[in-house]
Amino acid sequence: xxxxxxxxxxxxxxxxxxxxxxxxxxxxxxxxxxxxxxxxxxxxxxxxxxxxxxxxxxxxxxxxxxxxxxxxxxxxxxxxxxxxxxxxxxxxxxxxxxxxxxxxxxxxxxxxxxxxxxxxxxxxxxxxxxxxxxxxxxxxxxxxxxxxxxxxxxxxxxxxxxxxxxxxxxxxx
Numbered sequence: 001x002x003x004x005x006x007x008x009x010x011x012x013x014x015x016x017x018x019x020x021x022x023x024x025x026x027x028x029x030x031x032x033x034x035x036x037x038x039x040x041x042x043x044x045x046x047x048x049x050x051x052x053x054x055x056x057x058x059x060x061x062x063x064x065x066x067x068x069x070x071x072x073x074x075x076x077x078x079x080x081x082x083x084x085x086x087x088x089x090x091x092x093x094x095x096x097x098x099x100x101x102x103x104x105x106x107x108x109x110x111x112x113x114x115x116x117x118x119x120x121x122x123x124x125x126x127x128x129x130x131x132x133x134x135x136x137x138x139x140x141x142x143x144x145x146x147x148x149x150x151x152x153x154x155x156x157x158x159x160x161x162x163x164x165x166x167x168x169x170x171x172x173x
Contacts, residue, residue: 010035018060020053072120074100074109081107085122089149090132101151124166127156140167 006021006028013019021032024043032040038060039053073080087102093113100107113131117123123131126145130153139146140163146152155163 007031007035010037018057020057074107075111076107076109083107085120086133086135088123088133089136089147089151090130090153091116091123093129093131101149124162126159126163127154128159130154134166 006023010017010019016036018038019035020039020041021028021037022041022043022045026042029040029042039056041049041053070085072083072085074083083100083102089101091113092099092101094108096110096112097108098111098113098116100109113129117125117131122133122135124134125131132145132147132153136147136149137145138148140155142155144152144154145163
């Protein structure tokens, strides 16, 4: 680069940016790792070597995206509360509001239960007022569900089929 060296650019964009350096000069290889460079490719670059660098980038990007996918931000009016989806046991609809039950706490926010159900595939509707985290179900009875938290929730008649589909392919014995 005529006016800017690669390391100057890294200083500008920050080390949290994932960078793969390509150069014809091997003397920069050690220095590149001080800047958190993801990979260092020497010219001429063979396709297998390039492919390996891209695979490394994709695997790191996938992990970062999945970590973010597991987090939701609950609007509490004057602030947002960060919440890991896997900590949520169930969500109860109350008109234009929902109560989110997690750990030993609950949060009330203005949201539509139907919208949340369609957004998060980890949850299943069991009643007109409840969606539950599939991973938190401990026991399914005829008319109720018991969660790992010990809480028992009713199953609505029209939602029994949802649960039947959930357990159909996972039943032993």
